[in-house]
Amino acid sequence: MYPSRRTPTLWGVTVSSVTDVRAGLQANGYLPDDGVTTAVYLSLSLGRPLFLEGEAGVGKTELAKTIARWRGAPLIRLQCYEGIDISQAVYDWDYSRQLLHLRAAEASGEAKEAGTTALENQLYSERFLVKRAILRAITDESNTPPVLLIDEIDRADDEFEAYLLEVLSDFQVTIPEIGTYVAKQPPVVVLTSNRTRDVHDALKRRCLYHWVEHPDFEREVSIVRAKVPSVDVSLAAQVAAAVGSLRAMNLYKPPGIAETIDWATALGRLGTSVLDESVVEATLGTVLKYKEDHDRVRELGIAAMVKQALDRGLLHG
């Protein structure tokens, strides 16, 4: 049940160490810290799903995408939402094609001949089955098993979680009319949650859990540099420092890495090299999404924030 291979081989590629993982992620544009790297390594080597939880914009979804890129594996993404159920996540029947088939059978007289039961068997066969993300991941025949991203599981309902727990335990799906599909090679599964509510412990325990934090200053500077090469180190450092200050202000929506990148891009385009109050005021909209947050930042003082950013940023650059 818990494989313990010292040099795990997945998909014919050896994942021999945490260092391999770090290199693989970095080469594909993701700058991980030690915690993320170790969690990914364990997930791959133990064949267990990876559960990533953290505030919006800390890089959860991007990590799953990067793993797929790195492994050269197809990415199958299931975006969760309130009320999502089996017919949207696992499989459904193609109702209109079933009806067409039925009419054709009637027109040709085949329906009367074959009888209701035989016709039903035809209608509920693989031919009319619509595979959704989970079933697609289980039946995927690519050379490298796919990465199944179950994104924002916290938006789905309890019942769906319970069902997922089952699927993730044995990687099989049973369709009463057809039979049971068993994954030949289990997909790499990544679940994410923004923690708008707690996901059940049982599901988390099935996985390796990692709480994803906002990046520290150094790493955020590196991420900006990697994503927006036109922005120089000094500006990247000022922006990262300013975003760090914003995150400490208890905003409704603290800026994520995407906002840092957007802000740096905008400032770069404006030709800014040193932050000042007016340019921050003018571009703050790329970072903050709520009016209340704007008010709060103004109330706490943009000038002080800029000063901090300069101290830290210029020192760094």
Add this chain to the structure above:
Amino acid sequence: MSTTTTGSTSFFELRSGPERIAVVFARVLRQAGLTAPLDSVLTFIAALEQLGIDSRDNVYWAGRASLIGRPEDISLYDRAFAVFWEHRETPEYFDDDEQLKVSIVLDDEDAASEGVANPSDDPTITVRFSRVETLQHKDFASYSDDELDIARQLMGRLKLIGPYRRSLRRAPTRRRAQSTDVRRTLRASFASDGELIRRRFTAPDERPRRIVLLLDVSGSMEPYARALVRFVHAAVVGRQRVEAFTLGTRLTRITRELNSRDPDIALRRASDSVADWSGGTRLGETLRHFNDRWGTRGMARGAVVVVLSDGWDRGSPDVLAEQMQRLGRVAHRIVWVNPLKVTPGYAPLARGMAAALPYVEDFIEGHSLDALQHLTKVISNA
């Protein structure tokens, strides 16, 4: 082999490093108040087999990935890990099942968070934690700030819903029900010569009831509100369909503030609006506001409404009674949690409470963690 470690294998027989480390460390964590269930410990062992046990970082992250499932537990984990790692080479601490003792020192005075071994030869690991266990019955009003922090962690574990409803197979079942509908549709369409007939869905609506929490933040509630707001916070982040408001001299909706933020800040914002801290509040008026603006428009409809208040009301008892009646007509159930309920001599003083009681289905205590635990049971059975 390694992977068959179960509760029946005695600790004494565990020879290999990863197993020993995992079992002992899990025990330290449990003593510290974390759950560390067996399946997580098995995962930890498997993780250690991959990563080895020599590097502190590797062992640390292996444990984080397998034994922790909530950010609130990280600081506890960190403290336990620091102590454990320091003593891991001391065989007398770990070699004998009988002898392993982890003692949790009540950490009243200080900031020193790392543990120390007893000076004697007694093989006891001492981990300093605050008084988790003793908190259970303690009155919120006598909590220190540190204790409030711990209480918040404990409250995070109080779940407003019980375990999964027995619905593991419900989704596929619903699926089958739907297929049957299609079949019936098809049969009907045979009968009517292939005429298209709309298929109907009959999925049952089994969503959990909404819970509306109304927290009194007036002056008289001050010693309790700062503890109770943590409970409300845990409830809001803990599940869907929970709404939270504060009642003071006016009504403030705090669901959004609580969703991802520090409950203290939400409380401060809400209580900034309380003009008169020394007196009672105007419960009846505020409740009218709730009914007008939210309650009877839908939010309270079919919901479990929980009022957390001592029932001191400066306004007219008639207004409160009238508003409770309005609320009672739409709500599924009204629960009143009163932290002063256990205080002797309190009852006759609170006119408001007396006026409200006829409309309350459950009237319960709310002064301690134990009382709140009881509250979660009442709510989930409501």
